[in-house]
Amino acid sequence: MIAPSISRYPVPKLEELPEDIRARMLEVQEKAGFIPNVFLTLAHRPDEFRAFFAYHDALMLKEGGLTKAEREMIVVATSGANDCLYCIVAHGAILRVYAKNPLVADQVAANYRKADIGDRQKAMLEFALKVALRSSEVIDADYEKLAAHGFSDEDIWDIGAIAAFFALSNRMANLISMRPNDEFYLLGRVPKK
Amino acid sequence: MIAPSISRYPVPKLEELPEDIRARMLEVQEKAGFIPNVFLTLAHRPDEFRAFFAYHDALMLKEGGLTKAEREMIVVATSGANDCLYCIVAHGAILRVYAKNPLVADQVAANYRKADIGDRQKAMLEFALKVALRSSEVIDADYEKLAAHGFSDEDIWDIGAIAAFFALSNRMANLISMRPNDEFYLLGRVPKK
Amino acid sequence: MIAPSISRYPVPKLEELPEDIRARMLEVQEKAGFIPNVFLTLAHRPDEFRAFFAYHDALMLKEGGLTKAEREMIVVATSGANDCLYCIVAHGAILRVYAKNPLVADQVAANYRKADIGDRQKAMLEFALKVALRSSEVIDADYEKLAAHGFSDEDIWDIGAIAAFFALSNRMANLISMRPNDEFYLLGRVPKK
């Protein structure tokens, strides 16, 4: 049986890659046990690869008012709205791990209104989906609603910017038919003993 | 009279900025005669600023099968679909300059089907808008249609990736109410003598 | 910790239920190891319960040209389009079991175009989604396209009727905030030894 293609475009071999990109891949492999296909497939274009992950890290690894699980909720909810298989599956796994909750990712991907999350998080996702789907309609009242839930202006930039970055990411994954690693589907579903 | 705000967020002063960011701004000011507000407003977050422009340059300045004017057409058409004032006005100006055509930007922003462009460019924009608006529906037949117009697979990545990057860019501009510099509105409209 | 509510409406106790309904529940519990919440929550209205499951069985258990896994694909794809948490999760589990494939349900729920299924199945799901989302536009050409993939007229009734029945089912689940049993999330993901 042939492994299914992970991209519509050529996937470079590890040994052909620029040193910095290979190093990043080995580092993530070390941590996760496998190299997520977003690394392998985007490496087809090294400059775009570097910018993509620099942007990702600036938004997802920084300090701030949102927890890591909340950031991943934004990714999963907006990727669900954009029907992006890679991001739903891969970031769903990461959300399960960060939230230590095996159910929340499938809930947020399907319909955040029915998810086991708080009202503050529902307001966050309502706004993230507005940025994802009809950003031109964002108005002052949206900012005020989030402020009433305790979000600072910098938090709101975070929410909106994560929705915006995954607007890019979802489109790239759909464009090149990026395939989620099989490992992601099960990750975080079975409690460790 | 007070100048209108160019962002909903604080705009750093040039002298407060990290050296690399200030250098980039001075360089663009040297060339364009003014600093486009996208530089000033995104500098509120230096790490995101660096990733944003690295991504932009990787897509817009690279060699490839698309002319610079064609890349800007993609920006203007998808920004029009996303109702993004900053990108329509600023990239409309750049498109006029690159295309040496004072009409084409307003045409493409309104409706590329009625623009003074060729069938190949219309096919390019039809695909770019599909990536911008319903990327999950991209299928093999879309690739084949573009191939029939002479676009290579790498050209198609370029088209899709530019549409994807400006999906991000449009959402950021709408999120922070980024205001286009007044200079952009007239740029490229009056032939130089 | 209190168990989260499985319905916005009262959920009858097993011992209060009419005999035929209780028998059906015990039968499914025997087979699945637990009682899916769709049984418990719809039992609030016994007559509707009976009609619902009679309809379900008439479509999902009958002989015909579609495999059981294909029928569940239709359920999962259209429930994904309708953002119905209960049906995505519960029928996703059933699909994994019938297809003996731990990945296909998440794929079909997100975007059937990227799923590990054949062209015939993609044509089936394209039609099912048309019935689910814009049934008034169904025309002869749709029938002809399916016939070209080997579907008989009776198969097409099956596809359309399953999409139609889950249009009802998804709306009921969304109306009453039907909660998927926790068991469904993991079912069919881990190969049995």
Add this chain to the structure above:
Amino acid sequence: MIAPSISRYPVPKLEELPEDIRARMLEVQEKAGFIPNVFLTLAHRPDEFRAFFAYHDALMLKEGGLTKAEREMIVVATSGANDCLYCIVAHGAILRVYAKNPLVADQVAANYRKADIGDRQKAMLEFALKVALRSSEVIDADYEKLAAHGFSDEDIWDIGAIAAFFALSNRMANLISMRPNDEFYLLGRVPKK
């Protein structure tokens, strides 16, 4: 002249039908003077026929807080939104008869906001259309709005369930090109002397 087809599928002859189905048809013929085509066309699949009408009766004939005319309003309004010719025409006729009003069906099919109905009924139809068109967005506030108009939780189940059942019914009618009997078009329009 040949009578136009009433279904894309074979229509069984009365004498070929199972006894219970034929009995039901003769009973309705007795009352209405003709057999509505929904009976004749769905009889192509006896098990689905039985479930369909059991569901229909459970919702439309039961006691409850909604009048029979109000239930038919829900059918007509949601069938209008789904562009279902059979249900608009057939249930429009039934609505005229129950409401003893020759105008209200055409009004509700076109735009309930302009119909000669009360505010309570407009709120009911607004909710029914939300269930019909975007049920995943139903939230607590919708329930509260209806409660303020005096609807009980059981009434709300009725409203939502009728909208859900006709989501199924409309899709079946569109799927098989179910043709309304000519008799329905005039029924209830001319006051009896």
Add this chain to the structure above:
Amino acid sequence: MIAPSISRYPVPKLEELPEDIRARMLEVQEKAGFIPNVFLTLAHRPDEFRAFFAYHDALMLKEGGLTKAEREMIVVATSGANDCLYCIVAHGAILRVYAKNPLVADQVAANYRKADIGDRQKAMLEFALKVALRSSEVIDADYEKLAAHGFSDEDIWDIGAIAAFFALSNRMANLISMRPNDEFYLLGRVPKK
């Protein structure tokens, strides 16, 4: 019982009206037996009234390749898509009279694909609805499809212009809550002896 209002705006009395407008009303009353409310309600603004009916007559009374019934089909189909109660009911009546067919208006208002009309007329209505709903997407191929059905370029202007004029008319009727005369509902439904 008070007669329901026919407009949200003041309705002038016949004797207050400019002579030409009153004359037109009396003429239509002579022919139809009543004054359609579109005349009474738009007379609130005499200059707009004159332009409206001049435009109407230029499109609906002129010679050309479309029959009068076909023109009214365009009105009814596009008014159905715009949910305009006045135009569906009033022009539905006129369509029944011109087509000498008591069924066709309700069919076309609900879904022209299921109406008792020919393929040429279905192509005409498909184009009319494109002009009504997404005119910016009209392309050469649409013209060619209509030409293949025997429509001349002037016929296509007629189709498009009628759809365009009733885009205006539907919006005015919705804006002012124009009420159809009760007489229209029954007109053309009962064959004359």
Add this chain to the structure above:
Amino acid sequence: MIAPSISRYPVPKLEELPEDIRARMLEVQEKAGFIPNVFLTLAHRPDEFRAFFAYHDALMLKEGGLTKAEREMIVVATSGANDCLYCIVAHGAILRVYAKNPLVADQVAANYRKADIGDRQKAMLEFALKVALRSSEVIDADYEKLAAHGFSDEDIWDIGAIAAFFALSNRMANLISMRPNDEFYLLGRVPKK
């Protein structure tokens, strides 16, 4: 180089035109310095031409509570929503001239929420876009919101009627591929000395 076509239909020569139509064209040429293509292209159908401009003048030249610049804002905003190249460019120019503001037209065409206009004008454009895009949903609350901004009922008729008239105009321009005169693109952008 051949001048691009200004219409998909024949454009009559000035000397072939009926006297009243030619006179109107010469008058506008006298004032504007050129004949806008809407005159030349619609003259293909003299009766429709006369009705079109009579309607236009009745709405755009009359006295009333809206300034001329505000009326043009309505035209530009709704034409932007309808992707009508001719009206965006031609009425954008007129708006710049009336408002003595070189920026406002591009702002309103892209997204009125980000334009340099007041809250009253934003409320006006929100309503105009509702009439343009989903007029059947206009309800009393819309009227009340406008009244709270000081608009009279007659002002609201003006706003709605302008949106309605340009619903017609946009569709005609899209239908016949009406091309804006090159002169419009620059008009009102460069301050006169």
